[in-house]
Amino acid sequence: RAAFGGARTDQLRRAAVRVLLIEDDLVTVGFLTERLMEAGCHVVHASDGATGRRLAVAGGFDVAIVDRMLPGLDGISLVQSLRRTGWRTPILFLTTMSGIEDRVDGLEAGGDDYLVKPFAFAELHARLRALTRRPTSASAETQLRVADLRMDVVTRRVWRGDHAIELQPREFQLLEFLMRNVGNVVTRRQLLEGVWEFHFDPQTNIVETHISRLRTKVERECGQKLIVTVRGVGYLIRDPAA
Structure with missing residues (x-):
């Protein structure tokens, strides 16, 4: 496939955006990993909440994509735990839970954005770009x-x-x-x-x-x-x- 995003994708390649993908559905993992790598991102995958938390705390990521329904430590509990430690990396929830209260719960827990499955990669990619453009606390x-x-x-x-x-x-x-x-x-x-x-x-x-x-x-x-x-x-x- 051709790389998505034109000039903006080229910018992502130069920036080598590091994405932490915490997702247990292997079909979704395969699709996202392939498309994000085509867009110039470096993807690190965790298939459960506990592993995702360990990788997140180790640091080095520009953005995280988190499923809500994870084995062991669920997505909401994972994000709450990270935010309590002061982890400020932008987080996008990616989930099948589509109700308004579900969205509120995700954002209340410390998520920065919320996208419902099934999703278009173009929209997810645009949301990731928006999240990584935001100034960090260091600035x-x-x-x-x-x-x-x-x-x-x-x-x-x-x-x-x-x-x-x-x-x-x-x-x-x-x-x-x-x-x-x-x-x-x-x-x-x-x-x-x-x-x-x-x-x-x-x-x-x-x-x-x-x-x-x-x-x-x-x-x-x-x-x-x-x-x-x-x-x-x-x-x-x-x-x-x-």
């Missing part, structure tokens, strides 16, 4: 502060004053998004796209629920409120003393 500020709230993006730790705050992966991403936009109102749509990678409205209260949880954790030890609701518009985080 952005890694120490964030708003009033006495501090975040270390690299170690994924958060403090309010001297008190450490334990956050779930999606709560951390939500707080990071707010802190990188300190003083600016961000809309519900911006949060859905920037934190959950939803380019549609899932018709759930997912944003409101996470904002409420985040407020509880960030503000329960201190009377000073940092996260503000702008009714009819969205949310912002601000330093009350500024």
Whole structure:
């Protein structure tokens, strides 16, 4: 077959994108490995969650493709485990589980994108290119502060004053998004796209629920409120003393 993607494929060849493929269906593995290698990618395969986690932690990958229904350690548990360690490599879920709640669960667990089987390779390839184009934490500020709230993006730790705050992966991403936009109102749509990678409205209260949880954790030890609701518009985080 001719290599897919023209000039963009040539760019992938030069970049030698390393893909971690965690998938137990050998037909899918064979197809993806062949097509991704034609596109200039280097593919490393794991057929179960535990092996995939070991390879991921060893490092060196630009993107990961993860099936949800894996032997042993399932895809959701695998991704949650990786995100808890601070593993920030982009993850694309590739699965037959197609419901809205399934998509929400995958993205809540720490996935960056979600594609349902059967799929077109052209779409998967485009999604991988989009994920690998995103700036990594190394290219952005890694120490964030708003009033006495501090975040270390690299170690994924958060403090309010001297008190450490334990956050779930999606709560951390939500707080990071707010802190990188300190003083600016961000809309519900911006949060859905920037934190959950939803380019549609899932018709759930997912944003409101996470904002409420985040407020509880960030503000329960201190009377000073940092996260503000702008009714009819969205949310912002601000330093009350500024």
